[in-house]
Amino acid sequence: MFYWNNATSKLSKHFYATFVFTYMRTVLVLSLLSIASLTNAQDIELISVESLDRLIAKKSDKVQVYNFWASWCGPCVKEMPYFEELNSSKSADVVFISLDFPEDIQKAQKLITKKSIESATYLLNSTNYDDYIPKISEAWSGAIPATLFISPSGKKYFYEKAFEKSELLQVVENLSSK
Amino acid sequence: MKKTILVITGLLVTVAVLFVNATDANVNGYDVGDYAKDFSLKNIDGKTVSLADYSSAKGFIVIFTCNTCPYAKAYEQRIIELDKKYASKGFPVIAINPNDVSKQPDDSMEKMAERAKDKGYTFPYLRDDSQEITKAYGATKTPHVYLLNKEASDKYKVEYIGAIDDSPREASDAKEKYVEDAIDALLSGKKPAVTSKRAIGCTIKWKDA
Known part of the structure; x- marks a missing residue:
């Protein structure tokens, strides 16, 4: 009898726990869905130097644009909408690479959400600057903003500077046929 | 014809x-091995500073830096400590702010003087208003170090270019102290083993052409 009682109470505890868990999960999923429907902003993913290398090596019919930025960099944040527009108008494949410290990913995410960035977004998971900077471009001294353009034929063009909108459109137009 | x-x-x-x-x-x-030119730039105290003023210096830690860049701010205390450690050994810090004031008002001479006073800078903090020296050196970002070895009067050989150490965020996490290692080598009559290391920094705010 004693044994039986104990088992029932264990069983009901189990049911209760399952119920609470399911309920909480539903609430969580619903609230996440409602946040997602407010904005289509991307979730920033950490990316390794090797994966970024592979991403850059990928072929495309369009100009590929890799913009290097950080949430603390004023001129970077200012030029982001110009790049986002290139992506939404489908004139280029745009990828934002944040160089915020990996532990500051939330700061980068906040900006991406605030600016409603829908282009692909990553945070480079490395602080071994002298290793990755020359891999992206020998011409890069490490200043940001910096942008790597890859023409449809695979030629690389690197700019260590902030862009004005018209200038950026011009560069992409010029490279589209290269 | x-x-x-x-x-x-x-x-x-x-x-x-x-x-x-x-x-x-x-x-x-400049590349490592080139000779850097002297300059005459205005300091926060209103006086002009040149490398030639330091007759007993063995060399210089020229650092392009500013008030506003988060990376420059992260390195500020380490710049102060570099001067404290190496000025007496003959390698003083000379800080140069290259940013155009119309683009970055917080890098004005007044704001620079405030910052230097608050933080107790022990070295000159100069403004390169024309940006000519910044361009001659080839600095692109803040902070950007040029370590000069004075071989003779007006012969300043560039021995190291780049980052201060390998840990912008935390001074205590630095495993490699590039600038200190390079100076220590020069002080013991050797060539620095590492002559250039890249790091992230803020683009210099250039004047409109």
Whole structure:
């Protein structure tokens, strides 16, 4: 009898726990869905130097644009909408690479959400600057903003500077046929 | 006719060479092994500072830096400590702010003087208003270090270019102290083992052309 009682109470505890868990999960999923429907902003993913290398090596019919930025960099944040527009108008494949410290990913995410960035977004998971900077471009001294353009034929063009909108459109137009 | 063509070709080549050289000097700045030129820039106290003023210096830690860049701010205390450690050994810090004030008002001479006073800078903090020295050196970002070894009066050899150490965020996490190692080598009569290391920094705010 004693044994039986104990088992029932264990069983009901189990049911209760399952119920609470399911309920909480539903609430969580619903609230996440409602946040997602407010904005289509991307979730920033950490990316390794090797994966970024592979991403850059990928072929495309369009100009590929890799913009290097950080949430603390004023001129970077200012030029982001110009790049986002290139992506939404489908004139280029745009990828934002944040160089915020990996532990500051939330700061980068906040900006991406605030600016409603829908282009692909990553945070480079490395602080071994002298290793990755020359891999992206020998011409890069490490200043940001910096942008790597890859023409449809695979030629690389690197700019260590902030862009004005018209200038950026011009560069992409010029490279589209290269 | 032939002569004219020759003369024209000659002229074109000369112009082309001159042009290429001119842009080269502007775009690339100094490499390690080059000799850096002296300058005469205004300090926060209103006086002008030149490398030639330091007759007993063995060299200089020239750092392009500013009030506003988060990376420069992260390195500020380490710059102060570099001067404390190495000025007495003959390698003082000379800080140069290259940013255009109209683009970055917080890098004005007044704000620089405030910052230097608050933080107790023990070294000159100069403004390169014309940005000519910044371009001659080839600095592109803040902070950007040029370690100079004074071989003779007005012979300042560039021995190291780049980052202060390998840990912008936390001084205590630095495993490699590039600038300190390079100076220690020079002080013991050796060549620095590492002569250039890249790091992330803020683009210099250039004047509109």
